[in-house]
Amino acid sequence: MPSVDVAIPCYNYAHFLPDAVESVLSQGVDELRILIIDNASTDGSAEIACGLAERHAEIQVSVHETNLGATASYNEGIDWAEADYFLLLDADDMLAPGALRRALRIMEQKPEVVFTYGIELHCPDGIVTKPLSDTEDASWTISSGRQFIEELCRIPIDIVGPNTVVRRTSAQKAAGHYRDTLHYYDDLELWLRLAMLGDVANTGEIQALRRIHTGQHSQQYRTQLQRDFHEREAAFMSFFAHEGEAFPNRSKLKHQVLTQLGKHAYWSSLSHYYRGHKDVAAELMRYARKRRGLAGLVPPLDWLFSMNHPLERLIQILREGGAR
Template sequence: MHTYHLVPDLADLPVVSIVALCYNHARFLPAALDSILAQSYPNLEVLLVDNASTDGSLTILRSYAQANPTWQLLAQPHNLGLCAAFNLAYRQARGEFLIDFATDDVLLPQRVAQQVAAFQQLPSHYGMVYSDAELINEDSQHVRFHFRRTKQGLQPKPASGYVFADVLQRYFISTPTMMMRRATLDELGGYDETLYYEDFDFWVRAARNWAFYFLDQVTTQKRVHPQAMSRAAYRPGDPHLASTIATCRKALRLCEAPAEWAALAVRLRWEMRQAVRWGSNAEAALLYELLQQTKHQQPLDWLLGQWSRLRSRA
């Protein structure tokens, strides 16, 4: 007896839009773009955004766009910032699901297929699927996995379902592994273009009304290198910290239950201590003011808050 496997018609598969964001990734671009070509999932829309690179990235992007006529190249004469660059492509994309793909990372071949399959098994109130990632260095050598395998299970502990309090309290999602439902982004109006970085704000706003799902697979290689934008995140004047504070303000307005205010207090306390550690005293004072509003401050918080206020006025 022969077993026949029906190949689904392309029209029956949801379109997945990969928004490939590039700023000075020339060294890593071929591996990143080849990983799109290697996807087993057939119904892809690819939008390449060059954010005014200065290192020859645009030449590489053009060669791939010419070789793949269905790919769209959106070359920007001026750097728009990460959030605005993503929104530019998102508003032109037609996919039911979207991937925000930094072109220093690598998609493993089954990435899109696995996440679409997960979405198709989930109720429609699930707005995002994320997974594990392999961290690699500049030479594509293994560093570690995002989630550590321990006797107590995966660390940091992943969460699925309505995870609003979880995303307030702790960092556990590997950003490059996210696949987002378009309806979720539509409800949020895309990324907040006033911010320097996108993920924390997306998690907070999306998790208020949408469920997240953890897929226990390694789907992505995340590049760790000195140019990563978060490496100086707590130094005085760094825009990363200003965006974190702005997102915490939004989170405070979105909290509805005591457990959520308590979770946000954990985040604010940690962010405040990091700011103090790196000498960002004015920002630490702002974080302390937000922490006070949660009604979950501790004695050491008061001391750090007063210290930050005094140092910021010095």
């Protein structure tokens, strides 16, 4: 069986860490290493990590004396990885049963696939709302890297759950580190960079569980939805300024990203306006007008019909207005 390295960055997630580790240990992978990277936690996370390492030979622990930020932990994991495959798992989340075996099976069958992803089930208060399968069998859709990039530019929403991404370690090393100049969508930019190196496989199986809780480090960001559009834009522009500089139709795709973000911001603005968030709505509409020019005055109905279920998507947007 191929080998897998899993890095688990942790900052003040002592309560969640044992479950995250157990979800990896129970994957049934023989050649497995786990690196817990504690980013100067103050809640006893490092002590729990060291205790887990004493009981399980697969576990190593790296403890930072000062908080270096999440990106530094992600990149430390990349530098540490040396197995055939690599995954990053947030310490407050979990892998779904069988997730690694499913990913390894398709990647062993298809050496041109550089990374896989699947469904990341959101679990409020850690409650699992859907049945989980432990089977290795899964249906996979394989896209060329170019197709993957072009589809993300057509609908610039990050559809990839980061905890589900199993990547070839060789591809990750070639793509390089997460960029510390990107504050929230550094992972989106990395998916684009990885896709430059080969094919991408995705499955409709649940591959990871994201536990939604009040202590979540990204909670504050999700209250600033207007920032989401600027952060997504920054990720795409960073890609096209670096690894994607020579990508076919680069200028056209950059323009498409900006236009599509403007269309999405238009509908998100309406959502916030009708829910009484008029300041947020005004800022989103300014963003939409800036990205779409005079077309910003016209409702972009084509954005809705770019979705698989346009009516359901409209209802979702008007209810939530969310982007991610």
